[in-house]
Amino acid sequence: MKLSQLIQDLPFLEKRHFADIEIAGLSSHSGEVKPGFLFVAIHGTKIDGHHFIDNALERGAAALVVEREVPVAKKVPVFKVQNSRASLSRLAARWHGDPTKEIPVVGVTGTNGKTTITYLLGAIFQAAGKNPGILGTIGCRYNGINLPNAHTTPESIEIQRLFREMKTAGVDVVAMEVSSHAVDMRRVEDVFFDVGVFTNLTPEHLDYHKSMELYFESKKRLFVQLLPRGKGPKRAVLNADDRYGMKLIDAVKEVPVWTYSTMAQSKWDFYAREWRSDLSGTQAVIATPQGVAEFRSPLIGAFNLSNILAATAAATALEIPLETIVRAVAAFEGVPGRLERIENDRGIHVFVDYAHTPDALKNVLGALQNLNPPKILTVFGCGGDRDRAKRPIMGREVARLSNVAVVTSDNPRTEDPRKIIDEILPGVEEGGMTPGRDAFVEPDRKAAIEMAIAMAKPGEVVLIAGKGHEDYQILGTEKVHFDDRETAREALKKNIP
Template sequence: MRLMELIKDIKPRALKGNLEAEVSGISYDSRKAKPGDMFVCIPGTRDDGHKYVKQARERGVVVFLTSREVEAEAAQAVVVVEEPRLEMGKLASRLAGEPSRKMQLIGITGTNGKTTVSYLLEAISAVEEIACGVIGTINYRWQGKSIISSNTTPESVEVLGYLAQMVKAGVKRAAMEVSSHALDQKRVAGICFRAGIFTNLTPEHLDYHENMEAYFQAKARLFTEVLPGKWLAEKIDFQPLSVINLDDAFGEKLFALAPEKKVGYSLARKSADYYGRIVHYGWDGIRVRMTGPAGELELQSPLLGKINAWNILAASACLSELGTAGEKIVQGVSALQQVPGRMERVANDRGLLLLVDYAHTPDALENVLRIVRELETKRLVLVFGCVGDRDRKKRPAMGRIAAANAQLVVVTSDNPRTEQPGKIIEEIEAGIKAAGFPKAKRPGPDAQGYLIEPDRRAAIQMALESAREGDCVLIAGKGHEDYQILGDKRIHFDDREEVKRILGTR
C-alpha cells in the first residue's frame, strides 16, 4: 500500500523522505524486519526501538514510524508521531484489511476467569455452528489450527495478523483475552471490539502497576477507550456492548464509567440485568438458574465452583445480548467439560479428587481452596509455590491462605526464574508460620501441617503418597503450563503429566 494512503487518517508531527514508498508489512523488531516494511520505533521500559534504526535500514525497511527524528536514506521515509504504538495498530489494521471489523470480536479482561470465559464463548459458538477463534493465555486457535501463546495479548501487529487469518478461514466470531499490560501499552490499538467482558479485579501485577487504582484504570480502558473506538483510525457505526460483574467492587465502579450499551451480571443482586442463582454444586459440577431479559435459563456445567458460576453468567449474558438463542447457550455451557489447567480434573482409581489449577495469586488460590472445601472432601492436600522475579508481597499472603484452608501443604517451586527457590520458599513459609500452622514431621496419610520440597516433581509425589481415598489433592500455580523456568532456561514440565506418571495412568 502506498505510504500516503496508509497514513491518511493520522496526523504526523513531521513527515519527510520518499512519500511514494510502497509498504508491504509492519515490524517493530529489527531482527524480524523485511524488505518493504514500515519499522516502528517503540520506546519501551527496557529498550528503545529508535536504537535499532540502522539494523532495520540494513534489512530493507522503507518507512520509519518514530516519536522523534531519525536519519533516513533517500529511498526511505520517516513519519514522526506522538505515540508510535498507538498509530502502529491503526496502520497494521488498515494494511491487514480491517479484519476485526469483519467478525464479532469479544474482549475479556479481569484478573481471573478470562480463559474460562473464552472457552465458554467458543463452546456456545460451536453449538450455534458459528466458527469461533480464540486469542488467549493458553493458545491462539481457529478452525483446527493452534499456535502456542507467547503472551496473553500479543502486539497489535500479531493480533491483526491472526485475525486476518481467521477471516480468511471463515471465522465469524472471536474471543480475545485482553491483559492489563496490553491495555496500558495500547497493544490493542486498531482492533475493533463488538463487546467487552469484565470478570473481576484482585491484586496482581502490582510489580508493574503502582497500585490497585492504576491496575483498575488500565483494565477500564477496554470499556472507556477501546470499545468506543478511540484507538481506531475510523469511527465505528454500531454501539458496542459492555458486560460487567456487579459482584466485584471494581465492577461496580466500572459500570458507572462504561458508556451505553452495558449490562451487569450478578449472583447476589436480583435487580441485575442477568441474575444467577446456584441451585446445585458438587463433584459433578454446577447448575445455575439465570434470569435475564429473555427469561430464565437452567445452565448445567461440569465445571466446579462459584467462580465458574460467574464465568458462565458472563459468557451467557454476553451472547444473549448479541442475539444467541437460549437453548444454544444451555447446550454450549453443558458441552464444555474442562478448561486446561483451570480446576482441571485428573482421572484416577484411588478415589481422589485430583485437580490442577493455574491459581497463582492470593485471591485465585483462596477462591480455588474455598471451592474445594465446599465440595466436602475428607482432607485437602495442597501443592504450590510462587514465581520468581515477580511481586514478592503475595508470597507470605499465599502462605497464610494455604495454612487457613488446607490440612496438608507441600511448599515447592513454581517458576523461580533467576531467584533462588529456597529464598522464595522462605517468604512463603513466613506467612504459613504467622498463621500458626505447624510443620509436619513427615509425609504420609496422617500428616498434618506443612512440608517443604523445592523439587516440584518430588513435591507432587509427596502429596500423592500422603493422600487417601476421599481426599482432594490440589496442585496449584502452573495449570496449563508445560514448562518450568529455572534461571534463564525453560524445561519441559507439566503437572498433569507428572500426576499421571506417578499414578501409572498415562
C-alpha cells in the same frame, strides 16, 4: 502497499524525506526487518527500539516511525509520532485491512476467569452454528488449529494478522482475552469490540502497574474508550459481585451495561436464583432478560458459576438463544489446566489449576473446601521476577484453606527458587500452618507433586496450583519441558505407600 495508503490514518507530528514507496511489511523488532519494511521504533519496558534503527536500516528498512529525533544514516521516509505503540496498532490494522470491522469480537478482561469465559463462549458459539475463534493465554484456536502465544494478548501486529487469518479461514465471531498490559501498551487500540466483559480485579501485575488504581484504570480503558469505538450495537457486561465491577458500572456511560451476579438479587440483569455445586459439577437456576433457565455444568464452584453468568450475558448480547446457551454450557467439559481433573483409580481427587494469584487460590480452594472433602493438600509456588508482595499472601490463603501445603517452585526464572519459597513461608505460618507438621518445602516441583500424592488418601483432594495448562518451566532464562498433568499421572501410577 503504497506508503501513502499505509499512513493514511496515522496522526504523525512531522515527516521527513517522504516518497510514496512500496512497503513490503511491518515490524517493531529490528531483527525481523526485511527489505522494504517499515520499522516502528518502540520504547519498551526494557529495550528502546530507537537504539536499533541502524540495525533495521542495515536489514533493509525502507521507512521509519519514531517518537523522538534520532540520527538516521540513510535518507528514508521518517515519521515522528507521539506514541509509537498506538501508531503500530493503527498501521497493523491498516496493513491487514481492519479485519475486526468484519467480525464480531467479545473482549474479556479481569484478573481471573478470562480463559474459562472465552472457552465457554467458543462452545456456545459453536452450538449456535457459528465458526468461532479464541485468542488468549492458551493460544489462538480456530478450525481445529492451535497456535501458541507469547502473551495473553499478543502484540498488535500479531493480533491483526491473526484476525485476518481467522476471517479468511471463515471464522465469524471471536472471543478474546484482553490483558491490562495489552490495553496499556496499546496492543488492542485498533480492535473493534462488540462486547466487553469484566470479571474481577485483585492484586496482580503490580510490579508493572504499581497500584491497584492504576491497574483498574488500565482495565477501565477497554470500556470507556475502546468499546465505544466499536461497530454496530455494543454492550458492556460487568461483574456486580466485584467492587471494581461496581466502580465500572458507575463509570461506563457511552455503551449499555448488563450486570451479572451469583447472588439472588433481581436488581442485576443476570443472576443465580439458586445454585449448588459438588464434585460432579454445578446446577443453577439463572434469571436473564430473556427468561429463566436451569443450567447444569461439569464446572464446580462459585467462581465458575460467575464465569457461566458472564459468558451467558456476552452470548445473549450477540443474540444467541438462551436454550442454545444452556445446551452448550451443559456439554462444556472445561479448559485445559483450569481445575482440570486428573482421572485415576486410587480414589484421590486430583486437580491441576492455573491459580497463581491470592484471589484465584482463594476461589479455587474455597470451591473445593465447600465440597467438604476430608482433606485438601495443595502444591504451589510463586513465579520469579514478578510481584513479590503477593508471595506471603498466597501462602496465607493456602494455609487458611488447605490441610496440607507443599511449597515448591513455579517458574523461578532468574531468581533463586529457595529465596522465593522463603518469602512465601511467613504467610503460610501466619495462616496457621507449621513447617514440618502440615507445611512442607520441596523446591523440586516433580518431587513436590509426588510428595502430595503419596500423602493423599482416598476421598481427599490434591490441588496442584500455579501452572495449569503450561507444558514448561522457566529456569533462569531457559524453558524446559514440564507439565503438572503429566507429572501427576505418573505419580498416581506409582505404587506409593
